[in-house]
Each structure stands twice: as structure tokens, then as C-alpha cells.
Amino acid sequence: MDELSLYEKILSISSPWFVESVQLDERDNTVHVHVEYDCDKHLTCPLCESRCSRHDTRTRTWRHLDSCQFRTLVHANIPRSKCRTHGVLQADIPWADKRSSFTLMFEAYVISWLQEASINAVSKKLALSWNAADGIMKRAVERGLKRRSHLHIQNLAVDEVCSKKGHEYVTIVSNDHGHVIDVQEDRKKSSLNAFFTGLSDKQIQSVETISMDMSPSYIYATKEYIPHWERAICFDRLHVAMDLNKALNSVRKSEANMVAQQHKLELHRSKFAWLRSRENLKDIHSVQISTLSVVAKKTARAWAIKEYAMELWNYDDRIWAEEAWKQWYSWAIRSRLNPIKSVAKSIKKNLWGIINAIVNKKNNAGAESINSRIKMLKVKAKGFRNKARFKAAILFHLGGLDLMPEI
Numbered sequence: 060m061d062e063l064s065l066y067e068k069i070l071s072i073s074s075p076w077f078v079e080s081v082q083l084d085e086r087d088n089t090v091h092v093h094v095e096y097d098c099d100k101h102l103t104c105p106l107c108e109s110r111c112s113r114h115d116t117r118t119r120t121w122r123h124l125d126s127c128q129f130r131t132l133v134h135a136n137i138p139r140s141k142c143r144t145h146g147v148l149q150a151d152i153p154w155a156d157k158r159s160s161f162t163l164m165f166e167a168y169v170i171s172w173l174q175e176a177s178i179n180a181v182s183k184k185l186a187l188s189w190n191a192a193d194g195i196m197k198r199a200v201e202r203g204l205k206r207r208s209h210l211h212i213q214n215l216a217v218d219e220v221c222s223k224k225g226h227e228y229v230t231i232v233s234n235d236h237g238h239v240i241d242v243q244e245d246r247k248k249s250s251l252n253a254f255f256t257g258l259s260d261k262q263i264q265s266v267e268t269i270s271m272d273m274s275p276s277y278i279y280a281t282k283e284y285i286p287h288w289e290r291a292i293c294f295d296r297l298h299v300a301m302d303l304n305k306a307l308n309s310v311r312k313s314e315a316n317m318v319a320q321q322h323k324l325e326l327h328r329s330k331f332a333w334l335r336s337r338e339n340l341k342d343i344h345s346v347q348i349s350t351l352s353v354v355a356k357k358t359a360r361a362w363a364i365k366e367y368a369m370e371l372w373n374y375d376d377r378i379w380a381e382e383a384w385k386q387w388y389s390w391a392i393r394s395r396l397n398p399i400k401s402v403a404k405s406i407k408k409n410l411w412g413i414i415n416a417i418v419n420k421k422n423n424a425g426a427e428s429i430n431s432r433i434k435m436l437k438v439k440a441k442g443f444r445n446k447a448r449f450k451a452a453i454l455f456h457l458g459g460l461d462l463m464p465e466i
């Protein structure tokens with residue numbers, strides 16, 4: 060096989076394209092591959108495939124995978140056809156995306172690296188500019204989104220993630236396959252609205268459950284778009300636990316100001332013992348809780364109420380679950396602990412969604428694992444310059460998308 064045929068094989072090109080010459084420039088350690096379009100072959104319009112005349116040619120260059128230790132550039136004169144209907148258009152190039160200055164094989168190579176390492180690391184490793192690596196990532200996400208024909212949206216979870224230091228948020232919608240389906244700016248009602256707006260009526264009907272915290276914005280958005288919201292919304296166990304923990308912590312803090320001086324420090328230091336769930340208590344925490352329960356009775360009461368609530372998530376039957384939660388509510392509301400009473404009221408108001416979560420066995424555990432993977436992405440990337448890049452990186456790594464170009 061001669062070197063021209065070898066490079067035709069390497070680039071996977073065939074008639075009407077052919078490799079005209081291959082040159083090694085030792086000054087810059089680069090192999091230059093010159094590709095041409097066979098003049099004897101007629102041109103067709105890329106849109107309607109009708110036979111066209113050649114309007115002109117444009118010279119372009121693409122970076123390809125290295126040939127052994129040599130950087131490899133592909134150069135070609137691309138003919139432009141002149142169609143009576145569609146005007147002047149560039150002929151389709153089989154080895155590269157229209158907007159890219161890299162061959163598809165090179166892009167696929169960069170994508171496989173980007174799946175393992177940050178844009179910074181990949182651009183250094185492959186001697187690419189940061190913007191070029193970022194562009195390849197963006198094109199891969201666009202390609203993946205375009206190919207996504209079926210969305211698994213029967214069981215969804217929606218949660219907020221901090222996009223930057225401070226208080227900038229994005230809304231993440233994920234499914235029970237562990238994939239992020241959508242990323243929207245902010246954590247407002249309009250954020251989730253924007254996701255629902257993109258769904259067809261049929262897709263809206265196919266949503267069976269949507270797990271979330273009890274904050275009003277996501278609830279209102281779901282009520283507006285999902286006609287069967289009363290059965291679909293599930294309030295996440297972990298978020299209920301977080302609300303109760305916040306209340307318990309504020310009971311503990313105010314009680315720490317009232318207990319005898321010799322217990323103040325100990326109660327102050329015991330924060331994390333009370334916040335852990337009973338099954339995760341270490342021996343040292345159990346000792347702390349049983350010792351302090353004698354002197355910090357309000358904190359102990361708040362803790363018992365929180366722990367009891369956490370045990371009420373294993374029912375299969377709606378009526379039994381409702382009965383158990385009503386008993387819990389009557390205890391919590393008579394606890395004479397204002398922060399606990401306030402969470403109890405919110406739970407009573409939203410009990411229907413808690414019961415949905417219990418009987419459907421739905422929670423945000425998958426979404427939480429996605430959140431921690433997003434945090435890792437932020438660490439790896441040392442933060443993101445803007446939300447568009449943050450969104451692209453989330454969909455690239457966690458969208459379950461088919462990212463690779465077709466070669």
C-alpha cells in the first residue's frame with residue numbers, strides 16, 4: 060500500500076475525495092495531508108442532492124490524530140455547489156463537522172479524554188487551546204441532545220445546585236436512570252416551568268412521580284404543568300429530615316443559653332450527635348445524647364420527634380401511613396417547641412406529597428448522588444466561568460448522552 064492509499068484508509072475517505080499528497084515537514088514535526096475532490100465527479104447540492112455546477116473552492120485545514128510522533132494536519136480545497144433552489148453551499152465533508160477545525164476522529168479522541176479529565180488538563184495534554192477543547196465538548200453535548208429520541212421521564216427528581224460561590228443556583232432535573240435530563244438557570248418557579256415547557260403533552264402525561272423538597276417554587280410549577288400533580292409530587296425524605304434537623308438545631312442553640320453553666324460547652328459541642336440519624340450514631344454520640352438528655356430536655360424532645368418522623372417512611376398502605384403521620388403531628392404540635400411546631404405545620408400542609416413519596420417509594424437519593432458528582436466536577440474544573448459552561452459540563456458528564464461523532 061502506498062502512503063496516499065494509507066492516509067485514505069486512515070482518514071476513512073473514499074471517492075470523490077482522494078489524498079493527493081502527503082508531506083512531512085521536519086521543521087515543525089508535522090505531517091501535511093492534502094485531500095482533493097475529484098474534478099471528474101459531478102457536484103450535488105447537500106440539501107436536495109440535485110446536480111449542480113461548481114461555484115468556487117475554499118481551502119480549509121483540520122487537525123487529525125498524530126501520525127506516530129508527528130502532528131498531522133489535513134488540508135483540502137472544498138468545492139461549493141451552486142444550487143438553483145438552495146444557492147451556494149459547501150460540499151459535505153465526510154471527515155469533519157461543518158463548524159470544526161478538527162477531524163471527527165480527533166474530536167472523538169478529545170471527547171474520550173474529556174470524559175476522564177478537566178478541560179484544562181486535556182488542553183495541556185493534547186496541545187489544544189482551552190477554547191478548542193471547550194468547543195469540542197459543547198459540540199458533543201449538542202450532538203447528544205439532538206440524538207436523544209426518547210426521554211425517560213416517568214420518575215423525575217428536581218433539585219437545586221449552587222453554581223458558584225455565593226448564591227447562584229441552577230435547577231437540575233434528573234430521572235431514575237441516574238441521568239440529568241435538564242439544567243435550568245436559577246431555582247425559581249420559572250426554572251422548572253422552562254423544563255416543562257419543552258415537553259410534549261404525551262410526555263407530560265407520562266410523568267408518574269416527581270420528587271422534590273417542600274419549597275413552593277417547584278410545587279407551583281408542577282401544579283401548573285402536570286394535571287395529575289396531586290398523585291405525582293413526592294416530597295423527599297432527606298429534605299424533610301433537613302427541615303427537622305434545622306428546627307432541632309435551633310432548639311438546641313436556644314437551650315444552650317439556658318442550661319447550667321457546666322453543661323453549656325458540652326451541649327454546644329454536641330451539635331452533630333443530634334443531627335445524625337439513629338442508625339448512624341457512633342458510640343461517642345450515643346453517650347453524648349443520653350448524658351445530655353437529662354439536662355437538655357427540650358433538645359432531647361425535639362430529637363425524639365425528629366427520629367420518630369424518620370421511622371415513618373416504610374409504609375406500603377396510604378391509609379396506615381396517613382394515620383401514623385397524624386399521630387406524629389399531634390405529638391409535634393403539642394411539643395411546646397416553636398421551631399418543631401413550625402415544621403410540623405408545613406408537614407401537615409404537605410402531607411399528601413409525603414404520603415405519595417412513601418407509597419411510591421420515591422426519594423431524591425439518585426438526585427443527591429448526582430449533586431455530589433456535580434460538586435466533584437466543580438472541584439475538578441476549579442469552578443466554571445459561567446452558567447452555560449457549567450450546564451454543558453453537567454450534560455456532558457451526567458446526561459447519559461451519546462456524545463461521539465459518527466465516523
Ligand SMILES: [Zn+2]
Pocket residue numbers: 104105106107108109142143144145146
Ligand atoms: Zn438544492
